[in-house]
Amino acid sequence: MARSQLQIKRMLQYFVDATVEIIEEEGIEQVSARKIGQKAGYTGSTIYNYFEELSHLIFFASMRFATGYLQELPDYLERGQTYLEKYVLSWECFCKHSFAQPQIYHALFIADLGKKPEDILAHYFSIYSSDLIGLTEEIKPLLYNPDLTSRSLALLKLAKKERELDDQTIADVNEMTVLMWEGMLTTILNKRREMDPEEAVDKTMKHIRNAMIILENSDPR
Incomplete structure (x- = not known):
């Protein structure tokens, strides 16, 4: 260098x-x-x-606080026997860490950065490449995509290797999941309801599992 x-x-x-x-x-x-x-x-x-902007620096710093999530995610995914199970478990891990640090995850996944988040994330990993050491090839694609909708959709689409699933229903259920997480995070940040992180995780995961029932019962024809 x-x-x-x-x-x-x-x-x-x-x-x-x-x-x-x-x-x-x-x-x-x-x-x-x-x-x-x-x-x-x-x-x-x-x-x-x-x-370029202060938000980019805050994004870089916030990544330091997401190491617990990055380290624990592989353990959650390993517990799943199918990709549908892995999808749900990945969200459980994400909710656990994001609801405990809502400001951090807002900075990483919701805040306006003024440019493409993937460019900022790629820049981050070019500086802190050591963050990727020890992570599985299943995890790395998720990290390189800061857009929640597409990164979680990629994991859910793998479920089509195991069973017939309708593409539109996959997209709809995935979008529902992202919107549920965004809504809960906003609720926590705005302090409009008295709710501790554990309760927020339980409520969100209940709705996510209900959404998965819709997907499992969908007709792929």
């Missing part, structure tokens, strides 16, 4: 580390360019020499 590339990578890590510290100490809603710059030892404006 050229010296200039090493310098850029080092600067990116300075700012990401500073952002992670602020999130840990004050919460993600308190992150600002000024605070990041002060903690990293640079002016806040210097950040924009390396990140």
